[in-house]
Amino acid sequence: MALHFHKMHGLGNDFVIVDGREQGVTITPELARDIADRHRGVGCDQLILIEKSNKADVSMRIWNHDGSEVESCGNAARCVVALTGAGTIATPAGVIEGSARGSDIEVSIVEPSFDWQRIPISYAMDTSALPMQWGPLKNGFAVNVGNPHVVFFVDDPDTVNLDQRGPEIENDPVFPERINVHVATVRDDGIHMRSWERGAGLTLACGTGACATAVAAIATKRATSPVEVHMPGGSVTITWEKGEKLLMRGGATHVFEGDLELEHLARCAS
Structure with missing residues (x-):
């Protein structure tokens, strides 16, 4: 066939x-x-x-x-x-x-959910600052935008060993359906991030990950909408305000x- x-x-x-x-x-x-x-x-x-x-x-x-x-x-x-x-x-x-x-x-991407049960996480906790740490990564921001993500804001995403930390966090029992892992920083020209995708590993870009990271940055007042999100493979523009549609614009x-x-x-x- x-x-x-x-x-x-x-x-x-x-x-x-x-x-x-x-x-x-x-x-x-x-x-x-x-x-x-x-x-x-x-x-x-x-x-x-x-x-x-x-x-x-x-x-x-x-x-x-x-x-x-x-x-x-x-x-x-x-x-x-x-x-x-x-x-x-x-x-x-x-x-x-x-x-x-x-x-x-x-x-348009599914409306973000910050509820621990919908992300999902194994037990109740503050999803805007997870009370746990994996190596240098701490205070992760967890959100579901149709699939589960955790975002860590760091000084320089390029210095984080995602080959090690990505699978460790993805498969942690606290995330019963596994999770996508992102490290990011906010600069004058927008958000710069890298991604470890659940089931795929390191990727050049993650669309829902860019959305999740932008939501996390806007929710914590690190960025304002719309915001450019820069990944190793290129950039997308994310638009979101609480109660409004989550929009992603980029190439295909x-x-x-x-x-x-x-x-x-x-x-x-x-």
């Missing part, structure tokens, strides 16, 4: 996108891992499946590089809007709205499309 796919990225956060409206396909965690494998598959941070929806123009499902299925992905949402022209996308986290803004794509790039012979993939993976 040949699986038609599109390779796209949002600021270097890359995706294999399969349009299930045009071809019947069942994604399993094993298949997602095989396709995402950068040596034996196509290679990507996340595998995206577009399907029909009775709640929106299309629906979107997301599998991380490790085969785990997750609720939301902001960079992928921009890519799906760019690819399909969809104005609304149903995700497990809720319906995302999207539209073209010149050469950029703007999408189509790299190539092709057909993947799943029989050959299975032989390579075995």
Whole structure:
């Protein structure tokens, strides 16, 4: 069986996108891992499946590089809007709205939640300053924007060893569904951040992470809306005020499309 796919990225956060409206396909965690494998598959941070929806123009499902299925992905949402022209996308986290803004794509992200049970965290605590520490990282700000994030404001994100601290925090039992980890600082030109994504590791950009970090910076009065968020792969603009929509605007790039012979993939993976 040949699986038609599109390779796209949002600021270097890359995706294999399969349009299930045009071809019947069942994604399993094993298949997602095989396709995402950068040596034996196509290679990507996340595998995206577009399907029909009775709640929106299309629906979107997301599998991380490790085969785990997750609720939301902001960079992928921009890519799906760019690819399909969809104005609304149903995700497990809720319906995302999207539209073209010149050469950029703007999408609305699920309303932020600061409730410890919705993030989720294992027991009640102040989510704006977590009472725990991992090495030099402390006073994390936890928020759910369709998926769970914790943000640490530091002097210089580039000096933090995210290869070590990222998996340690992601898999801490205090986060029962694991968590995305970000380190950030606010400078005159906006927020500078790096991300360790749950199930994907270090990525060049994290869309929902940029949203979560901007929300944390605005909520703690470190920044004002709108704010530019700079990541290793590029920048997005985040707009948010309490009670208003959370909006993210940035690029979405189509790299190539092709057909993947799943029989050959299975032989390579075995």
